[in-house]
Amino acid sequence: MQARSIILRSLPIMLTLLFLVAAAMGQQREISGVVYNASDQPLPGASVVVKGTQGKGMIGTATDVDGQFTLQVPAGKDTLVVSYTGYHKKVVPIGQKDQVRVVLQSATSELEEVVVTAMGIKREEKALGYSVQDVQGEEMENADKMSPLEGLSGKVAGLNVASTGSGPGGSVNILIRGMSSITGSNEPLIVIDGVPIDNSGGASGTAYGGFDYGNAASNINPQNIKSISVLKGGAASALYGYRGSNGVIMITTKQGSSQKGLGIRFNSSVSFSNPVVRPNFQSKYSQGSSGSFEPNSFRSWGTKMNGQTVTNFLDQKQQLTPRSTHPYETFYNTGVSYDNSISINKRGKKNGIYFSANWTKTQGIQPHNTLDKKNLTLRYDSEVSDFLTFDAKANYINQQADNRPNLSGSPDNPVYLMAQLPPSVRLSQLQPYQTVDGYPVLWTSEYTKNEEGSVQWRNDPPAFATSPLLQNPYWAVNLNNNHDTRHRLIGFGEMNLDVKEWFALPFSLNVKGKVGIDYYNDTRERFTAHRTYYKADGKATINESKSQVLEMNYDLQVTASDRFGSFSTEASVGAHLRHNQSRGIYTSSESGLINEDGPYVIQNFNNPITNDGISEREVQSVYGLFNVGYNQMLYLDFTLRNDWSSNLSPDNWSYLYPSVSMSWLVHETVSLPEAIDFLKVRGSWAEVGSSGDLSSFRYYQYGTNPSQYRGLPYGSIPSNRPNRSIHAEYTVSKELGLKAILLNDRLNLDFTYYQTGTRDQILNSPLPPSSGFNRGYINAGYINNSGIEVSANYRLIDQANWNMSIGGNFTRQWSEVEELAEGQDIQIIGEAAGVVTAAKMGRPVGMIMGTAFARNDQGKKIIGDDNLPKIATTQEGALDYERVIGNSFPKMLWGGSISLSYKNLQLGLSLDSKLGHDMYSLTNRRGAEYGTFAYTTEGRDEWERAKEISETTGVPPQDGYMVHGVKDGKEGDYPVDPQKYWDRVARIHEAFVYDASYIRLKNASLTYRFDMSQAENVPFQDLSVSVFGNNLFYIMRHTKNISPRSSFGSRRTGIEMYAQPELRNYGMKVRFSF
């Protein structure tokens, strides 16, 4: 039908051309060529015109059935214009050539592109009044080792992707268009093939430790992804209702499709990982303080190591020599990951099948850390009859992890330990990590070591849990273990009824029913071994949890469409029901083993405590969508949705909200300069209601805990203040945008301005303790988020053998906290070791606050009588912990990519950048205080010399670490003992705030695709080999010793706390199919 209409439409042109060709006989130069489409098929009937010839004098021709043409070109003309309906016009310089090969790009790829929008509704992209950005699966394929969502970083404008840096299988946090809720989740909804999935979980880290179990997104097999659409604004996600208020990431996976050959495909890759950024440790000064070696000191302010012989903590003679190997090199391994998958993909006349099996085995860089993932998918779709189709998918995921890295301030975190390891203590001296009688070996206690290498106490066994908490890193990774297992099933079944076909209706009418399931079962256990140094009384502890979550989603949707003259209309109504049930049993004991030689299982522990958590929630919704198009020029969409949420009171549990959006195709309406192929202006306004994270907050309830004190039970009271009057919160977003395709489809531009904010937020707000509660639910707060998003793609070279395109996207974002709970001008978001990130009135969300240098009116640091910098205080003379010392909200995000191909060889590069934000680093604070970082060596030699001079002359030392500042009104550099300087500065948070702006080479890949069409007797249909590297290096960064992308916990962006080394990952991959 379509093909015929194209021919009919192009017939007049062809006739004209034929006429013109005849009229233009007898010209001076002949040029011939062939016109192809992108898949190398010749295009018959394409028009070829000499540029600059018009009207009567037009010189041109049309291609024949083989796509070939011959044309006489007059002298002085050297350019052809080739066009074909449905394809982008192309301007071809011919120079002195007499033969050309022209490839036209299908315009339908952008102009007529069909995109999947909310609730799986397929729409023409041009009709959308809001921005949807797509990323194709192929672009994600080399992102293997990272979660597929991590791969989105830098690819989609307005998307802020943060990883917590917590080892393989770690979670990824995404913010679309900034943070709108102060206490609620700001994570977008993740939908796989129309089924919303539970993306909870993630980093459970607090300042005292924790693990990152990964969020749901990390369970997805990147190989199965066909495409990802990011719905950013409210209008885009309005149909997902309360769950779509933070945007939606829609993942479409593969289904059976027609393939040449057997349709069996193998994918195999191996990759390696190692740290991108390592702390720059000092290696010259020993354990100790005040310039002297001390064998049991916590710190590294000892003597300069010149080969002196000393007695170390093991009571052995040791020569003090500078450390030559970075401790990370000794302690960490090269991470290795194997990834193998097979897929079978087949489509018959009436049905299609897709099966894939994927197995990933990863060894982390930390000793004994492994992650094993298996992923099986089966999808089947069938045309049951002319009017009924069926589609179903089941995806089973099994994941097992051993010894995930301990995060943040846990003494089992090797990063924490290595930041304190004195350069004179070699990691080899910490092995064996226990004495003959099973006590820990630490560089701060006294031992003797016999000739067989076994270690014994010199005096008494240690006092456990001595501050600061310390640990032998080998004890941590060998004895204090953790394991977790996840079984997950995600699936759906869908029936589609074409009523028009069935009843021969005069208009199109479809009924779709769908059931989605997401079930997972997690088992997690961790323990600390008997006599772990940092545990009270050295008692063994255990934590075990088993939880299961079942979420069912039911959908019924009726869609009708019809045309009325110049108007096309479509209307859908649907109902949705979400039911979520979860149950978790948590058992723990910190009272030690019953049988010390027995296993670490719950029945071998004293006083285990068990808790059962059960929760259930349900949301019901109805929605309607109406859109009308006029002459393919102007489109208007309206949506309306009503939700009923079980967690609200009956008076408030129903809430209604609308959205409207508009798209105007300017190029269809007015005539535009030739350079503009396509121009769309769009705008939208949407309101999305939400009942928050569906937590229950209506009841004051008492609980009980068994046997807490001398066998007696304890009663408990809630720590959250109940509130029966909570009502839905509303996110209102406005968006204006422009999309243009220019220069013969070479340049693609998209521009968006948005403004969004959530009013009456359901805040789990902190309360004053005197209320009797830690927190309470209230409706309050408003953060105004706005931004500009620009994305552009330019095909720089577009030739038969050579292709090059560059792309980029850019976001400039603003945020301002405009309202908080009544009477409050600040609310804390994240907190660690005295530093907070906060929502502060009138400022962007995420201000970093803590202690600061005392400064005079000119902003110069004030130096005390002891030559040390003073700390800013409050009017009351107390240390001021609320100075604004940084801003963790990034002002700018951008990403860029280049893809270059020559024949079968393809090179891809992509960059990623976040600019204009800060972070506080606890790793630096500790390394500075303990004298382990290289920058703490400044002034040490000078101070020692000055001290010696001072002893003979009696004049105070005149050299050392030079502190710049104002002392008694005089600005200058004042000498101090570097150890005292860093001891003081360790108490000043401002000193460890860094500009976290960065530019990194996110990804590079080189792929060679063997051309199998020429080969005979080869069973392969396709064979390609690639090498790739992810997160290769930073082109720009300002953070010392740490990665600017590290943060701990999902809400604590802006604070780094002993973050796991950020990994670079590189490897090779082979793909072949039969």
Add this chain to the structure above:
Amino acid sequence: MKPFYSIILSALVILGAMGGCTEDFQQIDKPKTTAADIDSKYLFTRSLVTGSGISVGVWQYQHQLRGSVYAQHFTNINSDFTTANFEPLPGNTIWEWYYARKYFAPLNLNHQVLKLARGEDNPIKTGVARIWNVYLYQILTDQYGDIPYFNAFEKAKPAFDPQQEIYADMLSELDQAVEQIKDNRNKGYEGHGEADVLYQGNLDQWIRFANTLTMRLALRVSNVAEQELTIPHLERLDVGQTMQSVDDAARILPDPNGPTYHVKNPLSYVSQWNEIRVSQTMMNFLKGYDDPRLEVYANPNEAGEYVGLRNGQPTDSLSLRYNNHYVPDYCNIGSYFTGKETPHQLLTYAEACFLKAEAAYKGYISGSAEDFYNQGIRASFRQYGITNTDTIEAYLQGSASYDPANALKQIHRQRWIALYPNGREAWSLVRRTGHPQMMEPVYTFSGNQEMPRRVPYPTAERRYNKKHYQQAVSRMGGDSQYTRVWWDTQNP
């Protein structure tokens, strides 16, 4: 055109009907692991244990970081603990742990006990909980001054009440609670029974505890409300119904086999961690009196000697010389206090005797101040198993012997020694009476040479209860550690 709209409309109606099936919502949202009601005794046990301050965290924040170093029972040698150098820090943790910290909140737990007990019209449970309430609030108001009292736990942002009104109410609560128990004790009301882990349901002992508390409170306000509160309450007091022996002491036993460290002896941890050293001030008094409690209060240093450490060593010296100087050379807290079963004292019989001595000396109650003074010393000795009559008599006849000319100073000094290691109460005593004389710390943060008089309010109240916080601050004249609480007026 017509069928198009009619189908859409009918679909809308059908789906709308489907969407509105909310009958199950109440059931779905109802909590499934908790209950709307509970027997108050489970909450009371928890309030008693957490309110005793036995958890090492609570102990550290109230004593190790505040009272014990201000009143110079101890000093800290961990360089992170700078309150011994009078660094002004906000008093977050104590406040949170008493009002609302998850798993603690003794005040809140007891508030619920009172509500439930009143709800079931049980005057015995109510009376006992009212006494306990006063014990808890007194601790908090003495540290902070004005605190939320009348509306705490009932409002999301409760107002702060003046300490004067709190004290007046606490004293009348004690009176009324004692009356309430006496009036109803033989009417068959069930008490908390074994859930009452302080006195195991012994109402006589609760009455004695209440009356002793009345003395503690009435004397504390004697500088500011002698006529209004001290005299009326002490005149009414039946001294025969105050604590009569060591057995009446309010104390909580640690649970060495408990599931968490919050029920174990906090001092055993603190001593293991080597973070505190006995203050030189305390050591001087013990040595000066040739006090037999010396060997109980302190363990000898590595050289076998009894050496106290002067308070407030410079913070940078602490980080430099913690391990090779302060730890081996100075005395750690005595092993008696660090035993797994050593009771955690809330109000001792010795303190009761010194309260009586002061009250008798000032004529608020009848009786001989000297006798009460001597009883106090004997009680304190007995508490530590020092029962040798010769030792006791020698002490009573020695430099500590009662001297009517210096009686108040002596009573306060002996009370200060006997309170060890309850630094929080010792600090209140030093603030009110100026006795004993404290030594100036070796190093103090600039502008903070004097002993702090108060714990500054927590950040959370300032942030989230701003209006009421500011009212309290302007009423008290500031929120620094030198702002004085209402009863602290007389001494430098």
